[in-house]
Amino acid sequence: MKLLIVLAPLLLCWSVASFPHRPTGRVVNCDDAEAHEAAEVALQYINVHHPTGYKFTLNRVENVAVVPTASGEIFYLELDLLETKCPSISPVPVNLCDVRPIIEQAVEGDCDIKLQKLNGNFTPISSRCKSELDSAENIRRVCPQCSPLAPLNDTQVVHAVDVSLDKFNGGNSTAFYLLHEIGRGRIQSGISNSVHVEFVVAASNCTKNDASSGLFACVEENGDGAHFGACSGSVVKNQGAVDEDVAVQCTVYEPQPGKVTQVGAPQVPLAPPQTNVIRSHFHHNLHHSSLGPHSSESNSAEHLLLAAHNAKHAVKRSLTGEPVPPNVPILPLCPGRKIHF
Ligand SMILES: *[C@@H]1O[C@H](CO)[C@@H](O)[C@H](O)[C@H]1NC(C)=O
Ligand SMILES: *[C@@H]1O[C@H](CO)[C@@H](O)[C@H](O)[C@H]1NC(C)=O
Numbered sequence: 001m002k003l004l005i006v007l008a009p010l011l012l013c014w015s016v017a018s019f020p021h022r023p024t025g026r027v028v029n030c031d032d033a034e035a036h037e038a039a040e041v042a043l044q045y046i047n048v049h050h051p052t053g054y055k056f057t058l059n060r061v062e063n064v065a066v067v068p069t070a071s072g073e074i075f076y077l078e079l080d081l082l083e084t085k086c087p088s089i090s091p092v093p094v095n096l097c098d099v100r101p102i103i104e105q106a107v108e109g110d111c112d113i114k115l116q117k118l119n120g121n122f123t124p125i126s127s128r129c130k131s132e133l134d135s136a137e138n139i140r141r142v143c144p145q146c147s148p149l150a151p152l153n154d155t156q157v158v159h160a161v162d163v164s165l166d167k168f169n170g171g172n173s174t175a176f177y178l179l180h181e182i183g184r185g186r187i188q189s190g191i192s193n194s195v196h197v198e199f200v201v202a203a204s205n206c207t208k209n210d211a212s213s214g215l216f217a218c219v220e221e222n223g224d225g226a227h228f229g230a231c232s233g234s235v236v237k238n239q240g241a242v243d244e245d246v247a248v249q250c251t252v253y254e255p256q257p258g259k260v261t262q263v264g265a266p267q268v269p270l271a272p273p274q275t276n277v278i279r280s281h282f283h284h285n286l287h288h289s290s291l292g293p294h295s296s297e298s299n300s301a302e303h304l305l306l307a308a309h310n311a312k313h314a315v316k317r318s319l320t321g322e323p324v325p326p327n328v329p330i331l332p333l334c335p336g337r338k339i340h341f
């Protein structure tokens with residue numbers, strides 16, 4: 001808080017000084033159809049470049065800035081996203097995916113994205129995202145008994161995934177599935193100890209007989225038969241009981257040839273992980289950037305959006321009778337409404 005108070009006057013000076021340099025683009029409001037159209041393109045781009053964890057959906061357009069260029073316009077968007085229940089590898093379109101509810105400890109994403117608009121079409125140029133878990137306090141407020149997420153490498157979570165996958169592989173399918181990724185884990189302890197996990201499986205190049213023979217190394221199938229499944233498992237151990245109860249349910253998707261190679265070697269290279277990102281051990285972080293000189297590009301986007309943000313404060317000051325710099329631009333109506341929560 002102290003830091004903010006110290007910073008605020010600095011930012012104001014900076015923003016007032018830089019308004020004259022801000023190119024005057026059209027004003028697009030956060031809930032205008034055009035902003036949402038850009039956000040849809042951005043979202044698709046973000047999801048394609050986020051091959052682990054879960055797909056994200058739009059919760060709110062937080063800010064928009066439009067800058068005219070010689071050949072079109074550049075849109076800078078700031079988006080609030082929410083994690084859905086569809087794994088990133090799922091072929092289900094994101095508009096059909098349920099949003100992760102607060103009681104399951106939602107993950108929120110925050111993305112700055114730059115798009116070009118040319119002849120009415122948006123093309124993403126670069127993006128920068130981060131994501132974080134909703135606080136454990138927020139869950140407890142709506143659901144006091146609900147447990148927050150456990151680390152993905154927690155031994156109980158890993159064990160629950162192992163036994164759930166074994167149970168799934170013990171079913172009547174002849175295919176042998178491998179663990180592709182652990183998505184989430186929650187541990188509820190009490191009279192009984194229950195561990196709920198979500199994970200993604202991938203079909204291997206082995207049948208169950210191949211696998212049990214121990215003669216073959218089984219690897220993820222990457223030919224025409226490459227396919228995945230999304231599983232949820234729960235492992236319950238009642239107090240005093242010797243055995244644990246394992247329940248597992250998987251949705252196996254249609255074959256998606258090419259998806260494996262895309263996950264393994266994305267066509268557009270992902271930027272190396274940013275060192276300033278604190279890696280979460282509880283969920284799959286949403287952060288990447290691509291195409292173009294990331295730092296200068298995103299800085300200019302940030303400055304634009306920050307300028308818009310500060311200009312808003314300047315307008316507020318005008319309402320309180322304080323002087324306003326002469327060339328404050330007309331401001332978009334932002335942020336937009338929240339679509340979910
Ligand atoms: C989980 O990963 C974190 C960070 O890599 C590590 O500090 C922690 O010891 C790991 N926990 C287990 C149970 O392996
Ligand atoms: C295989 O298992 C599924 C679900 O468990 C069941 O619906 C199906 O009838 C079973 N098939 C055979 C051949 O047993």
Ligand SMILES: *[C@@H]1O[C@H](CO)[C@@H](O)[C@H](O)[C@H]1NC(C)=O
Binds near residue numbers: 205206210216217218
């Ligand atoms: C699966 O692929 C691996 C690596 O290419 C190979 O060693 C193994 O023999 C294959 N398994 C089967 C059943 O063909």
